[in-house]
Amino acid sequence: MNTLLALWIGLFAPDAGISPDAGIAADAAVAKPAPTGPPPVASMECAPNPAKMGEVVVCSLTVVHRTDVSITVTAPEEVVARPPTPATPHLQSLLKSVREFELRPRSMRKLHVQGLVVVWTEATGGEGRVSIPGQKIPIKSVIGDAPEPNFLTFETPGEDVDGFWSRHGPLPYRITNWPLIIGLLVLLGASVGVGIGYLVKRYLDAHRKEPAPWVDPRPAHVIAFEALEKLMGESLPSQGLVKEYYFRLSEIVRGYLERRFGINGLEMTSDEIRAWLHAETFTAEIRLSIDDFLGETDLVKFADFSPDDSATETVTRLARGLITLTMNEVKEDPQEGAA
DSSP, X not given: OHHHHHHHOOOOOSSSSOOOOTTSOOOTTSOOOOOOSOOOEEEEEEESSSEETTOOEEEEEEEEEETTEEEEEEOOTTOEEOOOOOOEEEGGGEEEEEEEEEEOOOSSSOEEXXXXXXXXXXXXXXXXXXXXXXXXXXXXXXXXXXXXXXXXXXXXXXXXXXXXXXXXXXXXXXXXXXXXXXXXXXHHHHHHHHHHHHHHHHHHHHTOOOOOOOOOOSOHHHHHHHHHHHHHHTTTGGGTOHHHHHHHHHHHHHHHHHHHHOSOTTTSOHHHHHHHHHHTTBOXXXXXXXXXXXXXXXXXXXXXXXXOHHXXXXXXXXHHHHHHHTSSOOBOOHHHHHO
């Protein structure tokens, strides 16, 4: 009789939980023995899920237990319990008890359903507890199903135009055209940047120095001997290019004199070079060597003279000899010349 009465009664306690079913000792100070049988199986479903803010959410807790077991459900204070329903027969000589309770979301935060505990008591006095896993139910806005949930503005006042104007007053006379202002500011910034870049470029161009022409740092005679070997390796006379050979040989020697003594040898005439030779205190051998070379090359360059192979070899030896003579600046002693 006590077992059947316990199955019909299941009340939610307001504070520390729900009062035990009828037939269960209310003396909390007495220690309860451990249960001997398997615990009941509990499951919970809540609807609607998701729910709107302020909408009532009904959670249904279903407990399947043995016929010799009574159940009690404890819940936190924010849960509103509905009247319990009698247990109904279930498979394999079991009973199914259903407890329903209500919650109401008060904000847009998820609704947490937690803190539910099923207390089951056997006919022998053994007692156990089963904690129900919590659930989180999303909350939707109350205007989620509205036909026009967007913000109402002076440009889009919605369907109730008259009501909107009466609440917010007339349209202000001045309207700030922010897109135009932002565009003008961007254009002004770009113009200032281009102007600054142009001024910086002009300043850099004005102070840029052209790189000096490259000057071969090697001694003049090394450069001349290298050019002479290259010219001889081309074998121009054997190809009938004797006049070109003489022109290039003359440029090698004149370029050597220019680098060696600092004169404008490539632009000076042969007479100007001879005058320079006699103005300097070179030895007679050097003057004679340079004068002979100038005479041989001018004869072919300007007199349309065609030398033979021996003459070509002679002028080449003259070029090599005068470079060798003047590698080290050798000048006459003025006292010896006077004597």
